[in-house]
Each structure stands twice: as C-alpha cells, then as structure tokens.
Amino acid sequence: MRKILIYLMAVLVLFSVSKKKAYAAEVTAEQTMKAANGLLENQCYTEAIKEFLRVVYIFKDERNSAEAEYKTGQCLMQNKKYWRAIAQWESVEKKYPATEWATKSKESIKLTTIVIEDVSRKVQYPLSLKEKIAYTYIRFGDDFASRGWVTLGSGVKDMEKNEFETAQFWYEKVVMDYPDTFIAPYALEKLGTAYYNGDQKQYFVKAVECYQKISKLFSDRTLWVLRGLRLAADTNRDKLKKSSSKPLYQKFYDISSEKIGSDSFYKNYAETQLKVVQ
Amino acid sequence: MLHTNIRRSIIMKKRLIMFTVMLMVFSGVVFKSSAYAGPEADEIYNYANALYENECFSSAIEQFSNLISNYSGSKHVIEAEYLVGECLQRDKKYWLAINHWKNLMKKYPNTETARDCESGVKMIKRIIENGTLVDAATNLADFEPYPVTIDDMLVKTYMDNISDHLGRLYINEKVIGPELDKSLFWCSKILADFPGSPMAVNGQDKAGYTYWLKNSPSDYKKSIEEYLKIVDMFPADDRWVLGDMKWCGDIARNQIGDTKYAADLYIRLIAEAKKRIGDISYYESYAKTQLSIMGRKIE
Numbered sequence: 001m002r003k004i005l006i007y008l009m010a011v012l013v014l015f016s017v018s019k020k021k022a023y024a025a026e027v028t029a030e031q032t033m034k035a036a037n038g039l040l041e042n043q044c045y046t047e048a049i050k051e052f053l054r055v056v057y058i059f060k061d062e063r064n065s066a067e068a069e070y071k072t073g074q075c076l077m078q079n080k081k082y083w084r085a086i087a088q089w090e091s092v093e094k095k096y097p098a099t100e101w102a103t104k105s106k107e108s109i110k111l112t113t114i115v116i117e118d119v120s121r122k123v124q125y126p127l128s129l130k131e132k133i134a135y136t137y138i139r140f141g142d143d144f145a146s147r148g149w150v151t152l153g154s155g156v157k158d159m160e161k162n163e164f165e166t167a168q169f170w171y172e173k174v175v176m177d178y179p180d181t182f183i184a185p186y187a188l189e190k191l192g193t194a195y196y197n198g199d200q201k202q203y204f205v206k207a208v209e210c211y212q213k214i215s216k217l218f219s220d221r222t223l224w225v226l227r228g229l230r231l232a233a234d235t236n237r238d239k240l241k242k243s244s245s246k247p248l249y250q251k252f253y254d255i256s257s258e259k260i261g262s263d264s265f266y267k268n269y270a271e272t273q274l275k276v277v278q
Numbered sequence: 279m280l281h282t283n284i285r286r287s288i289i290m291k292k293r294l295i296m297f298t299v300m301l302m303v304f305s306g307v308v309f310k311s312s313a314y315a316g317p318e319a320d321e322i323y324n325y326a327n328a329l330y331e332n333e334c335f336s337s338a339i340e341q342f343s344n345l346i347s348n349y350s351g352s353k354h355v356i357e358a359e360y361l362v363g364e365c366l367q368r369d370k371k372y373w374l375a376i377n378h379w380k381n382l383m384k385k386y387p388n389t390e391t392a393r394d395c396e397s398g399v400k401m402i403k404r405i406i407e408n409g410t411l412v413d414a415a416t417n418l419a420d421f422e423p424y425p426v427t428i429d430d431m432l433v434k435t436y437m438d439n440i441s442d443h444l445g446r447l448y449i450n451e452k453v454i455g456p457e458l459d460k461s462l463f464w465c466s467k468i469l470a471d472f473p474g475s476p477m478a479v480n481g482q483d484k485a486g487y488t489y490w491l492k493n494s495p496s497d498y499k500k501s502i503e504e505y506l507k508i509v510d511m512f513p514a515d516d517r518w519v520l521g522d523m524k525w526c527g528d529i530a531r532n533q534i535g536d537t538k539y540a541a542d543l544y545i546r547l548i549a550e551a552k553k554r555i556g557d558i559s560y561y562e563s564y565a566k567t568q569l570s571i572m573g574r575k576i577e
Binding site for chain 1: 401563571
C-alpha cells in the first residue's frame with residue numbers, strides 16, 4: 001500500500017513538472033506573439049520582426065507561424081523594404097498554402113507591386129556584394145558616359161568614341177557578369193540613356209534597341225519588362241516615328257493588365273498613350 | 279518472529295531510502311533539463327538566418343554570436359562566423375567586415391570558408407576601387423579605417439587642422455600662401471609622428487593636394503611627386519595608390535600639358551592596376567581610354 005502511495009506521489013510530481021514546463025512554453029509563445037503584434041501596432045517594425053521570427057524559429061509555434069511570417073512581411077513593407085517583403089510573402093504562400101495567410105500574402109504582393117511599379121529602380125537598393133559590384137560597374141559606366149558626348153560649336157553633339165565605348169563596356173559587363181542581380185536591367189537602361197543623350201536620330205534608334213533589350217533579356221521581371229517597353233515607346237513617340245510606338249504601348253497595356261490588374265498606373269498610362277498616338 | 283519483522287522493517291526502510299534517493303536524482307535531472315531547456319543550436323541558427331534574410335542585421339549578429347559562443351560543437355559554427363561578416367557588410371560596416379573576414383582567413387586557412395572570406399574582402403575592395411564614384415547613399419567613411427587608438431584620433435585632429443587651413447584658402451580669389459604652408463606643416467607632422475596609423479595615408483594625399491592648390495607649374499610637379507610617394511609609403515592601400523596615380527596622369531596632361539609625361543604615368547597606372555586588381559579595373563580602363571584619346575597605341 002505504502003509502495004503504491006509512493007509511486008503515485010512520484011508520478012504526480014513528474015506529471016506536474018512536465019505540465020508546468022509545457023504550460024510555460026505555451027504561454028511564452030503566446031506572449032511573444034502578443035508582444036510582436038504590439039510592436040507592429042506601435043510601428044516598431046524592426047523589433048516586431050525579431051519577435052515574429054522568434055515565434056516561428058525558436059518556439060516553432062505552428063498555430064501562429066503563418067501569421068507571424070505574414071506579419072514579418074508587413075513590417076518589411078512598412079520599413080520600405082518592398083522587394084524583401086514580396087519575397088517574404090511568396091515564402092508564406094509556399095510554406096502555408098491553403099491558409100488565410102497565403103491568401104492575404106497573395107493580395108499583399110499584388111498591392112505592393114502597384115506601390116513600386118513606377119519607382120522600381122529607386123527601391124532596388126543593392127544588398128549583396130554582387131549587387132553592390134554590379135552597381136559599382138554602373139557608376140564606372142556613368143563616369144565614362146559623362147565624357148561620352150562633346151557639344152560642338154554648332155550645338156550638335158559629337159561622340160567621344162573612346163569614352164563612350166568604355167562606358168558601354170562597363171554597362172554591358174554588368175549584364176554579362178551579373179545577369180541575376182536586381183540591378184542588371186538598370187545597366188541596359190543606362191546604356192540606352194547614354195545613347196539617347198547623343199540627341200540625334202541614329203542614337204535614338206540605338207537607345208530604343210537597348211530599352212527593348214531590357215524586355216527581352218529580363219522577360220521574367222514584369223516591372224522591368226514594362227519599364228523597357230515604356231522607355232522604348234516614349235522614345236519612339238517623342239523622337240522617332242509616333243506610329244512605331246503604337247505596338248509597344250499595346251504590348252505594354254496587355255502585360256500591365258494581365259500582371260498588375262485594372263488599378264495599375266502603367267495600364268492607365270498605356271491606355272492614354274494609345275489614344276495620343278492614334 | 280520478532281527478529282524477522284525487524285529485518286523486514288530494515289529492508290523496507292532501506293528500499294524507501296533508495297527509492298527516495300533515486301526519485302531525487304531523477305527529479306534533479308528533470309528539473310535541471312527543464313531549467314536548461316533553451317533552444318537548440320539548429321533553432322538558433324535558423325532564427326539567426328531568418329533575421330539576416332529579413333535585414334535585422336544587429337539582431338542576427340547577436341544570435342550568430344550566441345551560437346558561436348554557447349554551442350561551439352555545432353556544425354553551423356563556421357558558417358555562422360562567416361555570416362557575421364556578411365551581416366556587417368550588408369549593414370554597411372565594410373571596414374569591420376574586412377577585418378572580420380581577414381581574421382577568419384587566419385583562423386581557418388586553406389578552407390572553403392577562407393576562400394569565401396578572401397572573395398568577400400576582394401569584392402568589398404572592388405566596390406571602393408574608385409572612392410570618388412561610390413554610390414552617393416554610401417558613406418565612404420564606412421570603408422575607411424576609423425580612429426581606434428589615440429594616435430589615430432590625433433591624425434584625425436591634424437586632418438581637421440588641414441581642412442581648417444584649406445577652408446580659409448581664398449580671399450578675393452587670391453590663394454593665401456601661409457595657409458597652404460600651414461596645411462603642409464600638419465601633413466608632414468602626421469607622417470612624422472604617426473606613420474604607423476592606418477589613417478596616415480590621408481596626410482600624404484593631402485600634401486599632394488596642397489601642392490596642387492598652389493597652382494604653379496613647379497608645384498604641379500611637386501604635387502605629382504607627393505602623390506607618387508604613396509605607392510612606396512603605403513603600398514597596401516590600393517584605393518589611394520591607384521586613385522592618386524590617376525590624378526598624377528590627369529595633372530600631367532591637364533595642368534602641366536606634358537602629354538608624354540601623362541602617357542608614361544597612365545601606362546604605369548595600367549601596370550599597377552593589373553598587379554593589384556587582376557580583373558579589368560576602372561583605372562585600367564580609364565588609363566587606356568585616355569591613352570587612346572591621346573593617340574597612343576596600347577599593347
């Protein structure tokens with residue numbers, strides 16, 4: 001009898017210990033989630049990210065993980081790290097499919113894309129060393145391009161061939177060496193602009209070629225495809241043949257309608273320009 | 279009978295004591311593991327990585343350091359050490375990142391990590407290859423050695439003195455000679471008093487600049503001489519060596535008007551850039567372009 005009593009006591013002690021431990025973990029995860037939400041509401045976004053990620057990776061709290069990861073994306077968006085926010089929501093869609101947070105992520109991606117559609121290159125800040133080197137090469141290109149045109153007494157611009165070719169070398173080196181970087185299409189845009197600055201028909205044609213190349217080489221990057229098409233169409237409209245810009249604006253309209261949706265600035269822009277060039 | 283009962287009682291007591299001891303030991307283990315129940319190394323690594331991915335760099339460094347210090351047996355330790363350098367560079371603390379990676383290269387020689395660190399250091403150096411062309415949003419000071427010792431701080435103070443004199447250089451567009459002389463005095467004092475400071479190269483650079491400001495043909499030549507001294511005095515400072523050699527070529531061409539001398543300097547720049555950067559560099563392409571413009575054939 002005494003033996004049974006002792007065993008019962010031992011079992012009770014052990015049970016209470018393990019229950020206490022489980023309860024403590026549960027409360028801490030909940031509290032952390034609550035604290036993270038409080039930080040998000042009070043606009044302490046970086047601190048909130050830290051707590052949301054703690055819920056996911058330290059507590060491994062399955063009930064709250066999808067929400068925590070979604071809200072991490074929200075914090076990034078609020079911190080103006082749009083591209084990182086989109087990547088975070090894409091990860092939520094993959095990791096937690098068929099949840100309300102996957103649906104919300106999809107919607108948030110769409111809305112954020114609209115936010116950045118016309119300022120895409122401004123928010124693409126270089127982070128990795130490859131991105132930074134690609135950006136450095138673009139600046140080398142800019143330096144040579146700034147000496148690439150000499151204005152003659154007649155006011156006509158003459159190409160300083162050596163400087164221009166070196167600028168072209170650096171811009172193209174970005175596309176060749178670091179095609180996967182965010183900033184690679186920007187190098188082609190810069191090359192197009194360098195030609196554009198020549199202010200003569202033959203160079204406008206070259207500029208259009210560069211802008212169109214952006215859409216072809218980076219066809220998987222919707223915002224850059226649209227940017228390339230828009231620059232090519234605008235150059236055709238303003239400097240070359242208006243009629244040549246029509247198919248470009250039409251393509252621009254079709255892609256922006258399909259990829260971004262009806263509320264898109266790009267779609268409205270294309271619509272307006274199609275009427276203008278009619 | 280009584281004897282048997284006493285023996286039984288003693289055995290029972292012994293069993294009870296043994297059981298109690300066992301229970302205490304077991305509870306001790308349970309309680310100890312409960313108190314020790316912090317996250318596992320894998321969890322911390324994943325958490326730190328997620329912080330890094332989501333650009334909370336200082337928090338990521340905190341967690342990577344936690345892993346390195348408290349879970350030294352973990353398979354993630356070396357990668358965590360490398361990623362601390364990545365966090366530093368992404369947080370624009372380039373000088374710290376270079377130092378961190380250089381230390382790792384010494385700690386783990388001839389390993390994959392050492393090669394990654396070497397490549398990282400090389401890439402950072404490429405970003406600041408031409409300091410005047412770094413991104414406007416990037417603070418060049420993030421790449422520079424900053425004052426650590428009292429020597430460095432005095433170098434900085436002397437540099438401020440130089441800036442002060444150069445700031446009062448012009449009155450009615452006339453260059454004030456005594457201010458330039460005082461500037462040169464502080465330049466030479468930096469080099470004489472603190473030649474070992476990583477910031478001393480600034481003094482030599484400013485000496486070249488001060489002579490350039492003196493604005494006479496003989497001073498332009500003197501300026502080139504001062505700039506070129508950097509090659510021998512501070513051979514490890516690629517950015518200063520190459521940047522100032524470029525200046526020398528430009529001064530010879532634009533101010534002195536001696537295209538032959540300029541061409542020689544550009545050719546020297548090409549050789550130095552090839553030796554230091556390896557891959558095609560800004561300076562190599564710059565020098566080649568200027569030589570082409572000057573109608574010189576390039577081998």
